[in-house]
Structure formats: C-alpha cells, structure tokens
Amino acid sequence: EVQLVESGGGLIQPGGSLRLSCAASGFTVNYMSWVRQAPGKGLEWVSAIYAGGSTYYADSVKGRFTISTDNSKNTLYLQMNSLRAEDTAVYYCAREVSGTYGFDYWGQGTLVTVSS
C-alpha cells in the first residue's frame, strides 16, 4: 500500500530554518513534489525532484528551499531556509505518476508557521 507521511512542521521565527520529511512506503521515491497551502488560500506547487536528481523550484522559494531524497530511508525532504511569514502553510508531499506530470498520492500535510 502506498503511503506518504510528512513530519517536521512547527512554529519558527522569520529568518529561521526547518526541514520537512516525507516518509514513503509501498514504492520508491523517484518523482516527487512538495505542494503548500497557506491558511484560507489555494494550493501552490513548491518544488519537484525527479529520478536522477534533477530539482525544480517555484520562483517564490528558489534559492531558499532545497528538495532532496534519501533512497536508503525512502524519504523526501524539503530544507527551508530564510523563512518568511508568507511561507506559513500546510505542506504536502505528493507522488507524481511517472511520465504523466500528474500527482496520484498525497501525504496528510504538516503545518509550518513562521511568526515571531
């Protein structure tokens, strides 16, 4: 059974850093994305990583966030630096259906609150 479980969210001060994790089971992390949702707002794609290590970022997080995977732990990560109030959101990890540029499985989300 495919399962995605995020962790690592919490309250962090502006300018701080946080690392989110997304533990996967039932498949190997290869094509994955992070998607976020600010309180009361719509969904926003944040970052993607493909098999082979290619990484991609939304302009809003480029240079501050880093996506990565650890195949030995079958886990996806999002390292978030220089956090801003506007990064406050629930962060979801999602699996891409290989070759379709669509997502099929989603985690339950982890809340990141950036506030002093």
Next chain:
Amino acid sequence: QTVLTQEPSFSVSPGGTVTLTCGLSSGSVSTSYYPSWYQQIPGQAPRTLIYSTNTRSSGVPDRFSGSILGNKAALTITGAQAGDESDYYCVLYMGSGIYVFGTGTKVTVL
C-alpha cells in the same frame, strides 16, 4: 507570471451536471500541458481525480471526466452528489519541471 483561472464557484443540483474550466492567462491549454484535477475538502489533503487530461485516478468514479474544451482544460461532474461538494483545482505542467495550480473552484451541491 502564469495564472490559471478557474471559476470561483459553481452551484449544481443533486443529479445534475457541471463543467469546471481551467484557462491560461495567455495562450490555450492543450494536452501538451498534461492537465490534472484535484478535489479538496477543506481541512483535508487533496485527492487526485484526473491526470494527463482525461485519465481517472484509481478508484475515481466515471462520473468525473476530463477533457479539453476550446482553449481550456475541463472537468465535468455528472450525476452530482452531496459528497462532491468540495474545492476543485486544476494543475498544468509548464515544462522544465514547473507546475502551476489553478485558482480553485468551490462547488456547492444544492
């Protein structure tokens, strides 16, 4: 900056049909953008309905269908049920590893 525009809200009667659309701020949506659709009940994670324009995700009833209508991606819900009341989002793949979500449509069934 690319903006995907969706209708802010739609109301449909139980048993009725509704078509939601997803348009580009500049240009036409085609299958080359691999449009996908997601349902989200507030407070819950998104659920995948459609990917690659018209492929239903596992377990999604055939009441949900995806297509290209004119210059937009479209999601049609037929035989609407109370449980379909939700927010719906489209996503386009813009190339070079970049995705864009639409603004979302709130569907009410009444």
